[in-house]
Amino acid sequence: MISTPRSIYLCLFLYFALMLGIAPINILSFDTYYYWDWSRHLALSYYDGSPMIAYFIKCATLLFGDNLFALNFVGIIVTVICCGVIYKTARFFLPYEASWIAALSWLFSPLVTMDILKQTTYDTPLTLFWALTLYYTVKWIQTNQIKELYFIGISAGLMMLSKYTGIVLILSLLIFLMFSTYRSIFKTKHFYFATILAIIIFSPVILWNYQNHWQSFIYQLTTHRLNHAVTPFYNAIQTFFTSFLPALNIMLLPPFLVRSKNLDKKNALIVRLCRIICFTFLCFYLYTASKAEIRTFWLTPYLISSTILFGYCYIILPYRKLAISLIVTYSVVSLCILIDNTSKFHLINSKKLVFYHLMQQFNSTYPQLPHTILTSGWFQARMMFFLKNKPTIYTLGCGTAQNQYGLWSTAIHKEIADKTLKEALYIDRYDRKSCLKKYFDHCEKIPTQKYPFRHKEYALNVYRCQNL
Incomplete structure (x- = not known):
């Protein structure tokens, strides 16, 4: 059993207070400072990709100045919001204890720590709007309210304005719709209005690329391409064992372990949705690994749906103590990663x-x-x-x-x-x-x-x- 809500809130407060405390000495990855320079030259889009991270950093630097605290603050506030969003998403079909398991297993995952708290890149806003898009989709399934479709459209548009790989979640949602009773949504005008809304939000990137000979799209499609000497199938298998397994570890398993037989119709659909997202994500990146080099940090969005399924596993499988132990282990590892990333308390001189x-x-x-x-x-x-x-x-x-x-x-x-x-x-x-x-x-x-x-x-x- 996990602690009372008051104890959880106290632990979260101390954790985030620690992150804020070390923010002025947390030396983020050097890519962060490239995106900081984007924020000094605000534009519709950029050579490397979507512009949302520049806007996020600009807001932080306007508040706190051009310093490490401001750059760290972006990741910290996104982590706080995502943790809450994942908890609220899980609460649509899970009890509070299992929902906290989902939220905490995401929060303390070493991959999240390394990708969101050890650096501030365009993965940061991608993660936020990926979580929000999933939240509004689950809320739409539970409530059937038309307004949620528009919130999905807004979140999806902002997600694409954060990073192009948000298309993986959009593809997953389309697969879910086509193979569920919700396929009738394709016959409603609100689906298309929401889609147009998402495209309008993403349109600055399209306009910038049109004005700059599609440089950003071309760069993303070509920059990580495999050398001709590398065997595609071999690289995909190697990437699975050297990147997927170490980064995702236990969180690879939930979509393979859960079933939705004993759930009511809507809750079963939520589980199916999360599984479809996980499987689509894994297939997409394994295929991509046969064409290009994969960076471990690209796998972070997978954890959002996987940890929600992990919370579901907590109530249907007899391994509750193991789940608690995993979260404790994750938290210790993440704390070590954060402390080691500081300029004053590092354990290894990088x-x-x-x-x-x-x-x-x-x-x-x-x-x-x-x-x-x-x-x-x-x-x-x-x-x-x-x-x-x-x-x-x-x-x-x-x-x-x-x-x-x-x-x-x-x-x-x-x-x-x-x-x-x-x-x-x-x-x-x-x-x-x-x-x-x-x-x-x-x-x-x-x-x-x-x-x-x-x-x-x-x-x-x-x-x-x-x-x-």
Whole structure:
């Protein structure tokens, strides 16, 4: 048996208070800082994908400033909301105890911790609107109220405005409708009005892609494609054992274990819906793994429907103590992950911290920086978040991918070519002096401090460049 509601609320309060407490020193993954730069250049969409994460980060930075707390706050508040949404979704057909099992198994899942709390990427809003889309779908099944269709449309539109892979949930919902008594919804005008509403919400992405030669769609379809030397079937099997099993572990099982024979009609439909979402998700990503490289974090949305089914397993299978033990284990692992991700209490010194410390050293040595900084590509540009005065970052390329920075840097490339940009500061992890010679008449290397890490010494390569 789990604790009383008061004890659960106290534990949740302490957990989220801890997350807020460590937020100023929680060093998020470097991709986070790329999306932070998106928030400084708000647009209809971006080279890499949908824009919602930029809007989320912009709201946080307007409240708290351009700092780690603001970036962490986005993930924390989304986690709080999702936990509540999953609980409320489960309560439509499960008792309160099983609903808390569903919510807590999601909240403390190490995959959720690593994807939502250890970084702030476009997986963050995707997870939120995926959970809301499922919630309103379940509510529609239970109430049959027309207004819920429009809430589904709004949530689905915002989900697609967060990340294109929201299409997997939309596909799952269509499969559910086609193979259930709710297929008659296709004959109603409200279904199509809700669909149009979702498309209107997603339309900024379509418009941006139309204006930019469909760059974002092309990028997503091609960037992770497998090398021709890799066997598709072998890669799919390998991905299952190296990514799916470690990341999802026990949560792979619920859709295979549950049945809906002893439930009333509507509750049985909710279980069937969650199973269809799980199976569609697994099939989609296993197929994708035969075509492209899969990142573990892409699997996070699966946990929303799987943990709800896990809550159902809690009441139909004789393994309640095992379920409680799993949640306790998850929570301990997640706490270790969070503490290890901080700049002060980390257990393992990761390479990410090397570049954080290098930037801190550079800030103390050169406190006055120009408002414009150059680097090579988007990968290097991410770590410039830690520069003290938060300068505007532009990229030169230098043989590396620029992604969105390539669009932002067009004007400054022209200034360099016309030699109207007389002086610039260039910062990089690697020494690219030969590349800089193509852009500037003279570049002088500025001395920087070194930072030891695993028997090697790392340093920033900083150049002051001039056009005469």
